[in-house]
Amino acid sequence: MKLFPTAYSEPGTKPGTLADVKNGHYSLHMMSYTPASLTERPEIEPAACYSFIKDSDITWIHVQGAPDSATLRTLSQAFDIHELYLEDILNTGHRAKLEVNEVHAFVILSLPRFENKQIVTEQVCLFLSDHTVVSFCTGELDPFLLVRERIRKPTSKHRQRGGDYLAYTLIDTIVDHAFPVVETLAEDIQVLEDKLLEKPEKAIVQEIYFLMRQLLLLRRRLWPQRDIVSQLQRDDNLELLADDTRIYLRDCYDHCVNITELLETYHEIASGMLDIYLSNxxxxxxxxMRVLTVISVLFIPPTFLVGVYGMNFDPGASSLNMPELASPYGYLFVWIAIVGMMGGMLIYFRKKRWF
Structure with a gap:
């Protein structure tokens, strides 16, 4: 799996060029509502979306999966989406960003999830105009099912508020999807800490490195989102957002800060776990090395002793030539000397707490 999976156009390609998606599957879901009415189309053709746009209604078009270039061009004509935005939607893997003009806002965010015990991030794009929100999410998992459930209730805030509140709800849902992922990483850290304290094995190093890599990749995707939400709540030139909606965005910003701080903390804990393993x-x-050194030191005097008596100079040639060779107890005396020296050194090492 790639570290940073990104789709891009060939170098030199004209800006705004849309490459056809191979084996792409997508679905369109439309909701158009007022405080008193709701029209919902779970499966709708792209060309039919424009007929539901009215000044009195809030229209939400959600595209799930990988739409082809023809679908994107149809939606572009219906909702006046710039061709560069379409290219960003089609070429996934972008860093979170915000583009704002007088009548439109375009946001790219990342939605993390687990797949085969690895973190993958889906790209979510939001296009906001006065009464319309168009959202795009890669992958098969639709993250906005609960949002639709809330819109279906006549008493929900969505039915009473404008499209900016819907856009906030979608952004908040994307941000909050990171909490279960971060919580799972916290559980993995706890398991690794227990393993490290009980039995620090070499295999734990691989698990720690894998965890640190996951944390870094997730931090790279989620850290810019904090700046995006901050810019949304502070940009006074963005007239699409009402002042009371900005209050909710401040709460969303707090969630972003909490997530990024948790990621930083968990990365420091993982780094500390690696230091603990290396220290162990x-x-x-x-x-x-201490045991081997003690053993080596214990055998140095006996080695010297047997080396001296291994010279075997004839005591008959001179009284100075190893008279112990002729002694009937010479061999026993050497063993007593060896055991005594080694025992004495062991006692000395124990007193010094070297062993």
């Missing part, structure tokens, strides 16, 4: 490995190596 160094400690174990020092223990082994």
């Amino acid at each position: 490995a160094t400690h174990r190596l020092n223990e082994v």
Whole structure:
């Protein structure tokens, strides 16, 4: 799996060029509502979306999956979406960003989820105009099912508010999808800490590195979203957002800050776990080296002793030539000397707490 999966056009391609999606599957879901009415089309053709746009209604078009270039061009004509935005929608893997002009706002965010115990991020694009919100989400998982459930209730805030509140709800839903992922990472960290304290094995290093990589990749995707939400709530030139909606965006910004701080904290914990493992490995190596050193030191005097008596100079040639060779107890005396020296050194090492 790629570290940073990104789709892009060939170098030199004309800006706004839309490449056809191979084996792409997508679905369109439309909701148009007022405080007193609701029209919903779970499966709708792109060309039919324009007929539901009215000044008195809030229209939400959600595209789930990988739409082809023809669908994007149809939606572009209906909702006046710039061709560069279409290219960003089609070429996934972009960094979170916000584009604002007098009548439109275009937002790109990342939605993290787990797939085969690895974190993958889906790209979510939101196009906001006065009465219309068009959203695009890659992958098969539709993250806005609960939002639709709330819109279906006549007493919900969505039915009483404008399209800016709907856009806030979608952004907040995307941001909050990171909390379960971060919580799962926290559980993985706890499991690794328990393993590290009980039995620090070499395999744990791979798990720690994998966890740190996941945290870094997730941080890269989610950190810019904090700036995007901050810009949305502070940009006075963005007239599409009402002042009371900006209050909700401040709460969403707090969620972004909380998530990024958790990621930073967990990354520091993972780095500390790696340091603990390396310290344990160094400690174990020092223990082994100390034992080997003690053993080596214990055998140095006996080695010297047997080396001296291994010269075998004839005592008959001179009284100075190893008279112990002729002693009937010479061999026993050497063993007593060896055991005594080694025992004495062991007692000395124990007193010094070297062993």
